[in-house]
Amino acid sequence: MEKEKILALTAVELGKAIAAGETTSVEATKAYLDQMDAVEGAIHSYVTVEAESALAAAEAADAAIKAGTLTGPLAGVPIAVKDNMCIEGSRTSCSSHILENFVPTFTATAVKRLQDAGAVILGRTNMDEFAMGSTTETSYYGPTSNPWNLEHVPGGSSGGSAAAVAADECAMALGSDTGGSIRQPASFCGVTGIKPTYGRVSRYGLIAYGSSLDQIGPLGKDVTDCATVLEMISAHDEKDSTSADRDDIKFTEALVDDVKGLKIGLPRDYFGEGLDPEVKEAVLAAAETLRLKGAIVEEFDLGLVEYAIPAYYVIACAEASSNLERFDGVKYGFRTPDYADLHSMYKKTRSEGFGPEVKRRIMLGSFVLSSGYFDAYYVKALRVKHMIKDAFDKAFEKYDVILGPCAPTTALKKGQSLSDPLKMYLGDIYTVSVNLAGLPGISLPCGYDANGLPIGLQLLGQTFDEKTIIRAAYSFEQTFVDEKKKPDLTAVEGRA
Amino acid sequence: MSKDYEVVIGLEVHVELNTKTKIFCGCSTEFGGAPNSHVCPVCAGMPGSLPVLNKEVLHKAIAVGLATNCDITRDSKFDRKNYFYPDNPQNYQISQLYFPICRNGKVEIELKDGTKKFVRIHEIHMEEDAGKLVHDAATDETYVDFNRSGVPLIEIVSEPDMRSSEEVIAYLDTLRETIQYLGASDCKLNEGSMRADVNLSIREKGSEEFGTRTETKNLNSFKAIQRCIENEIGRQIDIIEEGGKVMQETRRWDDDKEYSYPMRSKEDAQDYRYFPDPDLVPIHVSEEMINEIKAEEPEFRPAKKIRYQEELGLPEYDADQITSEKHLTELLEGAVALGADAKKVSNWLMTETMRLMKETSTDADKLKFSAENLAKLVKLVESKEINNAVAKEVFEKAVFAENLDPEQYVKDNNMSTKADAGQLEAVVEKAIAANPKAVEDIKAGKSKAIGAIVGFVMKEMKGKCDPGEVNKLINQKLN
Numbered sequence: 001m002e003k004e005k006i007l008a009l010t011a012v013e014l015g016k017a018i019a020a021g022e023t024t025s026v027e028a029t030k031a032y033l034d035q036m037d038a039v040e041g042a043i044h045s046y047v048t049v050e051a052e053s054a055l056a057a058a059e060a061a062d063a064a065i066k067a068g069t070l071t072g073p074l075a076g077v078p079i080a081v082k083d084n085m086c087i088e089g090s091r092t093s094c095s096s097h098i099l100e101n102f103v104p105t106f107t108a109t110a111v112k113r114l115q116d117a118g119a120v121i122l123g124r125t126n127m128d129e130f131a132m133g134s135t136t137e138t139s140y141y142g143p144t145s146n147p148w149n150l151e152h153v154p155g156g157s158s159g160g161s162a163a164a165v166a167a168d169e170c171a172m173a174l175g176s177d178t179g180g181s182i183r184q185p186a187s188f189c190g191v192t193g194i195k196p197t198y199g200r201v202s203r204y205g206l207i208a209y210g211s212s213l214d215q216i217g218p219l220g221k222d223v224t225d226c227a228t229v230l231e232m233i234s235a236h237d238e239k240d241s242t243s244a245d246r247d248d249i250k251f252t253e254a255l256v257d258d259v260k261g262l263k264i265g266l267p268r269d270y271f272g273e274g275l276d277p278e279v280k281e282a283v284l285a286a287a288e289t290l291r292l293k294g295a296i297v298e299e300f301d302l303g304l305v306e307y308a309i310p311a312y313y314v315i316a317c318a319e320a321s322s323n324l325e326r327f328d329g330v331k332y333g334f335r336t337p338d339y340a341d342l343h344s345m346y347k348k349t350r351s352e353g354f355g356p357e358v359k360r361r362i363m364l365g366s367f368v369l370s371s372g373y374f375d376a377y378y379v380k381a382l383r384v385k386h387m388i389k390d391a392f393d394k395a396f397e398k399y400d401v402i403l404g405p406c407a408p409t410t411a412l413k414k415g416q417s418l419s420d421p422l423k424m425y426l427g428d429i430y431t432v433s434v435n436l437a438g439l440p441g442i443s444l445p446c447g448y449d450a451n452g453l454p455i456g457l458q459l460l461g462q463t464f465d466e467k468t469i470i471r472a473a474y475s476f477e478q479t480f481v482d483e484k485k486k487p488d489l490t491a492v493e494g495r496a
Numbered sequence: 497m498s499k500d501y502e503v504v505i506g507l508e509v510h511v512e513l514n515t516k517t518k519i520f521c522g523c524s525t526e527f528g529g530a531p532n533s534h535v536c537p538v539c540a541g542m543p544g545s546l547p548v549l550n551k552e553v554l555h556k557a558i559a560v561g562l563a564t565n566c567d568i569t570r571d572s573k574f575d576r577k578n579y580f581y582p583d584n585p586q587n588y589q590i591s592q593l594y595f596p597i598c599r600n601g602k603v604e605i606e607l608k609d610g611t612k613k614f615v616r617i618h619e620i621h622m623e624e625d626a627g628k629l630v631h632d633a634a635t636d637e638t639y640v641d642f643n644r645s646g647v648p649l650i651e652i653v654s655e656p657d658m659r660s661s662e663e664v665i666a667y668l669d670t671l672r673e674t675i676q677y678l679g680a681s682d683c684k685l686n687e688g689s690m691r692a693d694v695n696l697s698i699r700e701k702g703s704e705e706f707g708t709r710t711e712t713k714n715l716n717s718f719k720a721i722q723r724c725i726e727n728e729i730g731r732q733i734d735i736i737e738e739g740g741k742v743m744q745e746t747r748r749w750d751d752d753k754e755y756s757y758p759m760r761s762k763e764d765a766q767d768y769r770y771f772p773d774p775d776l777v778p779i780h781v782s783e784e785m786i787n788e789i790k791a792e793e794p795e796f797r798p799a800k801k802i803r804y805q806e807e808l809g810l811p812e813y814d815a816d817q818i819t820s821e822k823h824l825t826e827l828l829e830g831a832v833a834l835g836a837d838a839k840k841v842s843n844w845l846m847t848e849t850m851r852l853m854k855e856t857s858t859d860a861d862k863l864k865f866s867a868e869n870l871a872k873l874v875k876l877v878e879s880k881e882i883n884n885a886v887a888k889e890v891f892e893k894a895v896f897a898e899n900l901d902p903e904q905y906v907k908d909n910n911m912s913t914k915a916d917a918g919q920l921e922a923v924v925e926k927a928i929a930a931n932p933k934a935v936e937d938i939k940a941g942k943s944k945a946i947g948a949i950v951g952f953v954m955k956e957m958k959g960k961c962d963p964g965e966v967n968k969l970i971n972q973k974l975n
Contacts, residue, residue, distance in 0.1 A: 085544070086542075086543065086544040092543070092544075094543075099543070102543070104537075104542070104543070104544065105537060105542070106537055106542075106544075106545075108544060203546060204544070204545070204546050205544040205545075206544055207543040207544045208543075208544070208775075210774075211774035211775050212774035238548065239546060239548060240546050240548075241546065241547070241548050241549065241775065241776050241777050242774075242775065242777060318771060319771075319774055321578075321769075322576050322578055322588050322769070322771070325578060325580065325586060325587035325588055326541045326543065326585065326586045326587055327543075328580060328582075328587055330582045330640070331540065331541070331542075331585065331640075332542075342582070346580055366769060369578075369769035369770075369771050370767050370769055371767050371769075374769075374770075374771070378771060
């Protein structure tokens with residue numbers, strides 16, 4: 001099969017083509033590696049491309065498929081993994097200087113499950129350093145460009161994963177979402193992403209940012225790909241105490257084009273001041289599409305939205321300040337070359353090893369946990385977290401799905417938010433509450449702004465009810481006429 | 497000393513629980529082993545690893561809590577204590593601050609003069625131990641060994657209820673016994689499986705308010721604790737008498753030099769930024785679990801002491817001595833169950849065993865002697881197969897040897913002292929004939945004179961006979 005045809009397939013379609021013998025895993029892997037050669041110079045989705053190990057894995061997959069020992073939707077399908085999930089023998093840097101040379105001795109459970117299903121890992125995607133950022137500009141290894149417009153950011157922190165899917169540099173990718181890090185880049189890059197319910201996917205092997213908020217999830221070309229991958233990575237893991245033991249994981253069963261009678265709530269708070277009019281228009285049009293297909297659509301007041309960002313940054317930074325303490329130059333990773341004693345080694349290693357956004361969040365987190373401030377900030381933020389969960393619980397008594405925008409704007413121009421971190425934090429307004437409440441959310445394309453940048457629609461569900469949002473998203477996807485579908489990359493090809 | 501002072505002491509006792517695996521991973525807790533041989537991504541603090549609570553640790557912590565009359569916290573949590581040190585792989589220690597597993601306990605202690613009092617327990621919490629730094633003098637490099645990292649600890653925090661070093665020692669002894677009886681730890685100060693930090697302050701007698709306290713660390717024997725307390729009392733009183741103020745600080749005891757020196761003052765105290773560990777879910781302890789643990793509770797020392805007197809007929813002194821070591825009670829109960837006489841077993845444990853333990857500085861749990869072999873030895877003496885002197889010889893061999901069967905040993909080494917009845921009688925007659933003076937004395941009422949005849953017999957028999965029996969035979973012949 002020729003490269004263009006392979007790249008045009010979704011992950012599930014490619015899996016079927018490989019299973020049917022229309023192409024092979026090696027051929028598909030080469031097609032993606034070719035595409036990287038063509039566009040990586042301009043896009044920079046990857047921190048590390050692992051061509052050699054990918055081709056070896058593809059050969060092994062082809063042999064096993066031929067022998068009949070490897071079946072399943074992802075058998076032989078080339079994918080990408082965000083650089084914060086440990087893979088044995090594969091450098092895992094979190095796009096940070098401090099882990100520049102870090103090679104894990106074990107593989108994250110979610111990644112292992114995809115490897116066991118025969119997926120071929122092409123490489124490690126770029127991200128904001130330690131997943132802290134909404135633009136992928138805080139990466140030590142340089143920013144990623146939005147495939148739809150290279151002057152714009154791909155979103156973050158899973159910007160590399162979203163851009164890689166959008167630019168056909170992989171069939172699908174894994175990302176992680178602490179405050180919107182799957183959904184927002186999916187929205188900016190015109191792809192689909194699911195942030196599962198907290199506890200749905202094992203966090204074992206995910207290098208933690210905010211442990212009580214982090215979830216691994218898929219970024220893919222459509223809802224079917226995401227549901228399929230989510231089904232494969234969802235499982236109880238005895239290595240993660242917070243992982244749920246549930247059997248309601250047949251997400252592909254929810255790929256049904258039917259929203260008749262589905263109750264959809266539109267929180268007025270998500271459509272007020274600060275929301276870009278073009279984004280608003282596209283999202284409301286999506287709601288109308290679902291209504292026309294038989295859903296009951298109502299507006300309601302969710303409340304507490306203005307408290308979500310401060311509560312999120314207090315909790316996430318508090319946890320991060322502790323989670324990132326282990327990067328100290330003692331055991332692995334970067335160590336400053338010159339130091340006088342232990343204390344100066346710690347200080348210099350961490351000063352030189354972390355970037356400014358990471359340091360900002362470590363300082364913020366250390367501050368809110370310090371004695372005298374703990375109750376005023378951290379404990380109060382936890383209280384807000386519970387109140388937000390209660391507000392969602394109340395909403396879900398009335399509605400099956402909550403619908404809104406994923407981000408207030410389309411992808412920003414590079415450099416705009418780095419100079420004003422507060423502005424960047426405010427861009428997380430529609431995504432962070434979902435992590436605080438532990439809910440599942442999906443982001444999928446629903447239109448384009450006047451500059452041709454994608455707009456994302458966000459659907460939220462009740463705890464462990466991914467199926468309902470997958471059904472709603474799938475139904476919308478079946479009706480939505482995507483006039484562009486893919487970014488035009490002919491201009492960037494070969495640009496190094 | 498111009499005024500009358502009172503000392504106020506509270507203890508923080510760390511006990512290493514003897515679970516097979518570590519608190520948050522499956523690595524072995526075994527002591528020793530090559531550096532970093534009992535290590536995995538979790539206890540080495542590798543990125544992406546996550547802790548999972550070992551249920552056995554929870555079980556043992558609750559058992560200790562119940563045995564010390566604590567309330568068990570039904571919804572308990574782990575917190576992170578953040579501080580940088582190379583032996584602490586994550587640079588935070590997983591411990592419990594806000595919802596410790598046990599609270600509000602008390603233990604009864606008994607002093608030498610027989611007075612009893614309660615020491616209240618503020619809380620018991622679970623936590624992980626740190627690794628160890630190893631300094632190589634040759635290269636001037638320091639290395640980290642994470643074998644101990646993640647070994648489970650409980651910290652037992654008392655209220656400031658103790659008023660003398662004697663009370664402190666009695667409290668520690670009671671804790672040690674209780675935990676040993678539970679089988680939750682071997683509680684050895686010298687090996688670090690039990691560690692005590694002493695919080696001590698001085699106040700004028702009758703005062704309700706506490707003085708400024710110091711915390712002293714690095715106490716690894718009961719003697720060191722006693723010496724340190726006496727030293728600290730003197731130091732604080734001297735300061736107060738001279739009109740000075742005791743500083744709130746952490747001190748380190750040097751037992752060789754018998755003095756303590758400040759490690760850090762209150763001003764240097766670190767802010768540990770405690771917060772709930774998001775990687776571990778809250779622990780719910782059900783009524784059922786508590787009942788289960790209660791049902792498995794062993795017979796503790798006070799009850800055993802009474803039973804040994806009432807059921808086994810042991811004197812109070814014996815019952816007290818033997819119950820001081822759980823292992824000795826196991827030997828006693830095991831041997832008695834095999835039919836050995838309780839008092840005779842007790843005599844072996846009280847005299848020979850304790851003497852040998854003291855002479856060789858051996859802990860009771862290191863004794864190799866089994867209850868079965870002890871029972872055999874007692875029976876060998878009872879049946880007059882061997883006399884006491886030979887029995888002692890066998891015992892000394894057996895006590896540190898792996899499974900030495902006294903019956904077999906006596907047989908193999910031809911040590912039986914059971915004399916041929918006819919032969920013994922003939923020798924006794926010979927002895928009487930050879931000692932007319934002694935016979936005369938005995939008949940005159942000087943019963944001690946029999947010793948000379950017995951000695952003659954023992955010599956003739958080359959020790960292979962029972963002196964008691966010889967005595968009896970001589971008396972029979974002379975009457």
